[in-house]
Amino acid sequence: MSRLLKHRELLLVAIIVALVAAFAYRAPGFASPESLANIFNDTSILIILALGQMAVVLTRSIDLSVAANLSFTGMAIAMINAAFPEIPLAILIAAALGIGAMLGAINGLLVWKVNIPPIVVTLGTLTIYRGMAFVLSGGTWVNQNQMTPDFLNAPRLPVLGLPLLSWTAILVVVVMVVLFTRTVFGRALYASGGNPTAALYAGIDVGRTRFFAFVLSGALAGLCGYLWVSRYAVAYVDIAVGFELDTVAACVIGGISTLGGIGTIAGAVLGSLFLGVIKNALPVIDISPFWQMAISGLVIIIAVTFNARQERRKGRMILRDAAKSRARPSELAEGAAA
Amino acid sequence: MTLPMPAAEPFAGNDVPIMEMRGISKAFPGVKALDDVEISLHAGSVTALIGENGAGKSTLVKILTGIYQPDSGEIVIDGRPVQFGSAEAAIRGGITAIHQETVLFDELSVAENIFLGHVPRTRFGLVNWKAMNARAAALLHSIDAPISPYTRLKDLSIAQRHLVAIARALSVEARVVIMDEPTAALSHKEVEDLFRIIERLKGQGKAILFISHKFEEVYGVADRFAVFRDGRSIGSGLLAQTSQDQIVRMMVGRSVEHAFPKVDVAIGSTVLKVSGYSHPTEFDDISFELRRGEIFGIYGLVGAGRSEFCQALFGVTRPSAGTVELEGRRIDVRSPSDAVAAGIVYVPEERGRHGAVLQMPIFQNISMPSLSRTTRAGFLRQAEEFAMARRYAERLDLRAAALSVPVGNLSGGNQQKVVIGKWLATKPKVIILDEPTKGIDIGSKAAVHAFMSELAGEGLSVIMVSSELPEILGMSDRVLVMREGRMAGTWNRADLDAETLVRAATGNA
Structure with a gap:
């Protein structure tokens, strides 16, 4: 399995490289370093959100409220910035993380304590959080000229050739790799999605793990609220509408199993990059955005089929076990003990 | 066969069977489920199929209803041999079944x-x-x-x-009606209603195969019986001419087939003391003491509340009353992690479903309940995890290409070793094994039993839940029998005998 997963990530890399090469053939300059850096920068927000989504999906849940969370938090931060320009940016970013985490915690509590299916909870909070953004702003926009220069420029600040936005995504990826593979929480994510009962018996609190997955997803959505508003230099109620589906798509394309317990950070990042490349390339070669949606959809279906075939491999393997025990008679007893 | 039959009189049906199964055998990899069994069903008559858990009753029902195909033997209806290649074919052949859990x-x-x-x-x-x-x-x-x-x-x-x-x-349009433990979920009054329906079906000339553990019901409704043991036909005949004692003897009277490697261990002081443990819906007033080095068997029929009790002891569910003392100190187990921390672990019955996270590598499965010992400030230390996994893999003779292989890629026996290894790694004081040898072949059983003795020898206390009488008799130092959620008694090894336990478990005093 792990070899197959690695294989899958290599496959994604190959597909992305092939896509870039094909687009570069039609539109020279597409594969230039500046263009690629630009694509990465453009995909940064998706990568961050997809990693939050991945934490949730690993626990057999889904968070459909990330884009609404982003919209509300982005609006709140932009309004604070407009009203109190003297508040330093660091505090605003901390506030964005905090507000996002709070909205995520609401999802998490409803799933954990009230026992409502995640898809229903987040479908509900999706509309509620957007509605809150509308109530908060009264439907008005926060424009570029109301925001402080610091607030607007920070993500664009170039550091070692890349804008700070890209570095933020890279930092989030590194932190998530450590969190997912090197901490008890990360292990609990995989265990509680892989086999909730076994996890429970091993002393892992599945409900609490899920709750914190939602908090994490919410916090990252909050951070992206600031990044989005700052990058596009405007805050209004309808920013990032439908973007939650892109985050789910990135996870699915990257091989995060919707049944929980399976998936790697590399997969989620590559899934996001794949969508990023397509989104940036199609306009370059003059294909309408509607085709872009259809192509994304097609890729998701192919990816899900691929995942399903992978799942199916996990049968009882009676024949293989039998062959093994024939090969090594001493193990006959074990082979039969299925 | 279409004689008018008064339902009220004791009538054993027509002498000529409408359906016979002859010489039926069925083997699964490593297990012979049925070995040359016979059973015949008569029009207007109820035949009770009696046997312990694992005697082959369910396999027979599945063959009769077309879900399994027999390896050899024939099914004869009205003198003509028939074959049921599918469930649909069995229905067309006039066979219908009412299952314990209706879908x-x-x-x-x-x-x-x-x-x-x-x-x-x-x-x-x-x-x-x-x-x-x-x-x-x-x-x-x-x-x-x-x-x-x-x-x-x-x-x-x-x-x-x-x-x-x-x-x-x-x-x-059915001529043969199979009732597989139909009374399991019914109250006394509802059982009576069911019996009235059975009388009616008899009156219509249907042949009924009635499977139940409860003697009271068997004698209440059946005319004939067939006893299975370890997949073989042991006896059959008319119930009116057979006493309960004779039937109990047929069910259990066996020579113990494989020597149980029970090693006598010096029994130490009390480790676990359970008093008045009760649950609002599943069990009531369970009390016992477990000593160091002891193997404590819990016997009972399926559904007697044994697993429910053990799960409460492990913190999966909460009891409504009662106390637990571990080494003289009262403990309050609110969750499995409390139980593991206190030194009580539970190896569940369905190891596939409850035991291992199949997608995860071996070493992560083994370290899962012991993460507090392989982490520092919430960060995992992989070297420690691998060392721990290697220790227990060696000890259990686990065969795998590498410890980073997902558990799902291992054979069943090796998966089981991972599950046991993961619990041993927590260094428990009490280990609860729920049906440790269910569904595994004789060779693996012996290995599990030897291993249990070894654990007891190292001073661990073992609670073994089992429905298999030879295992209970062969391995336990003491046995607690549960019936319908209550204690039916405890017996020391010296006083154990099969018939006493079966009587206690079935309520046939």
Whole structure:
């Protein structure tokens, strides 16, 4: 399995490289370093959100409220910035993380304590959080000229050739790799999605793990609220509408199993990059955005089929076990003990 | 065969069987489930199929209903050999079954539930609702069930649903009706109603195969019996001429087939003391003491509340009353992690479902309940995890290409070793093994038993839940028998004998 997963990530890399090469053939300059850096920068927000989504999906849940969370938090931060320009940016970013985490915690509590299916909870909070953004702003926009220069420029600040936005995504990826593979929480994510009962018996609190997955997803959505508003230099109620589906798509394309317990950070990042490349390339070669949606959809279906075939491999393997025990008679007893 | 039969008189049916199974054998990899068994069913007669758990009753039912195909032997109906290649073929052959847990559909009407799969149709191929509801009403009337065919199933009580399941079984033209533990979910009054229906079916000349653990019911409703043990036919005949004692002896009277490697261990001081442990719905007033190095068997029929009790002890569910003392200190187990921390671990019955996270590598599965020992400030230390996994893999002779291989890639026996290894790695004081050898072959069983002795020898206390009498008799220092959620008694090894335990478990005093 792990070899197959690695294989899958290599496959994604190959597909992305092939896509870039094909687009570069039609539109020279597409594969230039500046263009690629630009694509990465453009995909940064998706990568961050997809990693939050991945934490949730690993626990057999889904968070459909990330884009609404982003919209509300982005609006709140932009309004604070407009009203109190003297508040330093660091505090605003901390506030964005905090507000996002709070909205995520609401999802998490409803799933954990009230026992409502995640898809229903987040479908509900999706509309509620957007509605809150509308109530908060009264439907008005926060424009570029109301925001402080610091607030607007920070993500664009170039550091070692890349804008700070890209570095933020890279930092989030590194932190998530450590969190997912090197901490008890990360292990609990995989265990509680892989086999909730076994996890429970091993002393892992599945409900609490899920709750914190939602908090994490919410916090990252909050951070992206600031990044989005700052990058596009405007805050209004309808920013990032439908973007939650892109985050789910990135996870699915990257091989995060919707049944929980399976998936790697590399997969989620590559899934996001794949969508990023397509989104940036199609306009370059003059294909309408509607085709872009259809192509994304097609890729998701192919990816899900691929995942399903992978799942199916996990049968009882009676024949293989039998062959093994024939090969090594001493193990006959074990082979039969299925 | 179509003689008029008064239902009230004790009547053992026609002497010529309408259905016979001859020389039926069925093997699964490593296990011979049925070995040359015979059974015959007679029109207007109830035959009770009796045997311990694992005697092969369910396999026989599955063969009769076309779900399994026998390896050898024949099924003869009215003197003609038949073959059931599928469940549908068995139904067409006139065989229908009522199972212990009925599978019905909450949102559909009673009539739809009864005819699902063979809905009456109109000329145009559409559902003939009128005919369906009328036939459903007639069927329900024929079993005295006052239920409207239009009612949604979800509005019915458990007992009423059972009647619907019976009506469903009778909605096909059946001559043989199999009832597999039909009373398991019913109250006393509902059992009486069921028996009335059985009398009615007898009166219609149907042959009934009745499977039950309860002697009271067997003697109450059946005319004939057949006893199975370890997949073989042991005896059959008329119940009126056979005493309960004779039947109990047939069920258990065996020479112990493989020597149990029970090693005598010096029994130490009390480790675990359970007093008055109760649960609002599953078990009541369980008390015992467990000593160091002791193997403590818990025996009972399926559904006696053994697993439920052990799960409460492990913190999966909360008890309503009672206390637990571990090494003289009272402990309050609110969750499995509390239990693991205190030194109590539970190896569940369904290891595939409850035991391992199949997608995860071996080493992560083994370290899972011991993460507090392999982490520092919430960060995992992989070297420690690998060291721990290597220790227990070696000790259990686990065969795998590498410890980073997902557990799902291992054979069943090796998966089980991972599950056991993961619990041993927590260095427990008490280990609860729920049906440790269920569904595994003789060779692996012996290995598990040897390992249990080894654990006891190292001073661990073992609680072994088992439905297999030879295992209980062979391995336990003491045995607690549970019946219907209550203690039926405890016995020391010296006083153990099969018949006493079966009597205690079945309530046949």
